[in-house]
Amino acid sequence: MSAAPTRVRRRKVFYIPGYDPFPARRYRELYRSEGAKQAEISDYGLHVEAADSDGPYGWHASGLIDDTRVMADFEVLLWSDIVRNSMSNSIPATYWQLLRTSWTYIASGTLRRLAVLPKGPLIAALYPIGVLILQLLAALLAAHLAGWILSTLFQAATLWAIGDGAILRWGTSLLYWTPFFAIVVLILRWFKSKDRRIYAYYLMHDYAYSASHNGATPPELQTRMDTFRGIIATALLQDYDEVLVVGHSSGAHLAVSILADILRDTPNLSARPALSFLSLGHVIPMVSFLPDAWQLRADLQFLSERDEIVWVDVTAPGDGCSFALCDPVGVSGVATRDKQWPLVFSAQFSRTLSEETWNKLRRKFFRLHFQYLCAFDRPLDYDYFKITAGPITLGQRYANRPPSKSRIDVAVSKYTSVKP
Helix, strand or coil, X not given: CCCCCCCCXXXXXXXXXXXXXXXXXXXXXXXXXXXXXXXXXXXXEXXXXXXXXXXXXXXXXXXXXXXXXXXXXXXXXXCHHHHHHHCCCCHHHHHHHHHHHHHHHHHCCHHHHHCCCCHHHHHHHHHHHHHHHHHHHHHHHHHHHHHHHHHHHHHHHHHHHCCCCHHHHHHHHHHHHHHHHHHHHHHHXXXXXXXXXXXXXXXXXXXXXXXXXXXXXXXXXXXXHHHHHHHHHHHCCCCCCEEEEEEECCHHHHHXXXXXXXXXXXXXXXXXXXXXXXXXXXXXXXXXXXXXXHHHHHHHHHHHCCCCEEEEXXXXXXXXXXXXXXXXXXXXXXXXXXXXXXXXXXXXXXXXXXXXXXXXXXXXXXXXXXXXXXXXXXXCCCCHHHHHHCCCCHHHHCCCCCCCCCCECCCCCCCCCCCC
């Protein structure tokens, strides 16, 4: 573990979101509102205001915690435009994605290996496939019923009026197939319009994007990551006590690759500012288990061995969208004898949230996936706002924290290569 100052006065926080089409200000407002709740619950001070720079989107936070004033500057990796572009597919294109993505995971054997891990993420992955298929079947059934009724009525009327003939055959076919296709299109469009509640299209696009290059990073996203890597590297040369990178959901594996490249490029990294990495609600196996994810596996292995960084991984069994308590290095099959990171432990939603709050949220799977960034009624040793705006580095905060006993760190992935 790298040496760290005894007290943090200035911190730079880089937040890397997951596959999210919403603008970055959503995260500032979430931090502002939830931080105010946590400050009231835990009796400390926290003030948040917008950044006034022309650079990447961010905000400033001022914390008064444990009688220490801390200034924290936040910047967000912007890739919501890439997400929106990847979600702009037509309905037929989405069903083609369904077939292609399913084949990628099934044919490679990845789906079978993922099934060994906690079932929540696998269910979340199968959910959009099942829902989209059911939507298509419902549309086909409704269209068939409508076409059958119309064509049957036409047949009866034609037979009564003029008898059998070409008009009967052509008319019956026309009155079946014309409404059939129209109704299928209308029903599928209606289902898509309700996806803000169902999330089938959203999740399908998410998994399809991750699998689009068989585990390799899409070029347009890699370009954005390279730019952000330069911004983080610059912050490491500035007068901060800690540079903290936070990766949430699929943003966790982006952070792994960004940080690995920084450490490769800077072999003699200074001990100040302290470099820390907090991964939250990760879904790393969805990518690292794919055949061509050798670069991500190499980055996981490399980062897990470094003395220059502290890496803490927080998940929770209550979060059905993450691979709870799965050590991403271990389950990806790239752990070595020199492995030091990550420290894996649970946010323990069932204990850190009041019974009332837990009962309200336990079936809101997507809301729970963001709970790591929110206030806890009964915080234990995980407090996102103390970590980001408090006077202790991530390494100091968890220096004596043992990993969760129920963590999963055995190799599961079929593909463990770290070279092409």
